[in-house]
Amino acid sequence: MVPILFKAFEDLNEIPNTIDKISSTTFVQNVDAPTLAMITPLLLKTFQNNATYSVKRQTIVIIENMTKLVDDAYHALEFIEKLHPILTKAHDEIAEPEVRAVTERTLKQLERIEIKGKEILIVKNNKINELFNLLNE
Numbered sequence: 001m002v003p004i005l006f007k008a009f010e011d012l013n014e015i016p017n018t019i020d021k022i023s024s025t026t027f028v029q030n031v032d033a034p035t036l037a038m039i040t041p042l043l044l045k046t047f048q049n050n051a052t053y054s055v056k057r058q059t060i061v062i063i064e065n066m067t068k069l070v071d072d073a074y075h076a077l078e079f080i081e082k083l084h085p086i087l088t089k090a091h092d093e094i095a096e097p098e099v100r101a102v103t104e105r106t107l108k109q110l111e112r113i114e115i116k117g118k119e120i121l122i123v124k125n126n127k128i129n130e131l132f133n134l135l136n137e
Helices: 002-010 012-023 033-048 053-068 073-093 097-135
Strands: none
Touching (some): 002 012, 012 033, 012 053, 033 053, 053 097
């Protein structure tokens, strides 16, 4: 999949073809931070390059499917912060009801992961503070 991603970054006209290939890929493993780091820029480019509704819909479905397989919500926070505004804008601007419905589902999924990630962040910060307090006693 990496060569396909690089081809799309080299030639933005390849983005629809790349999105099509990714959407036909079945993700069966957990999606981790490195995977998100690789694919998120392409997903963002889809919305920055006046893609058709069809390509935007495919991209939104890819995001939804990938978020269902996120392994560690904490590590996904950085990518959610990038994807959420783009999806919110798409939801507000796309007139097609079916695409808006898919976007709404995906936004809810992102928000669930964001909540989990922030809960993990709080726990990690509390543990760091506890350790810091122990060291300073």
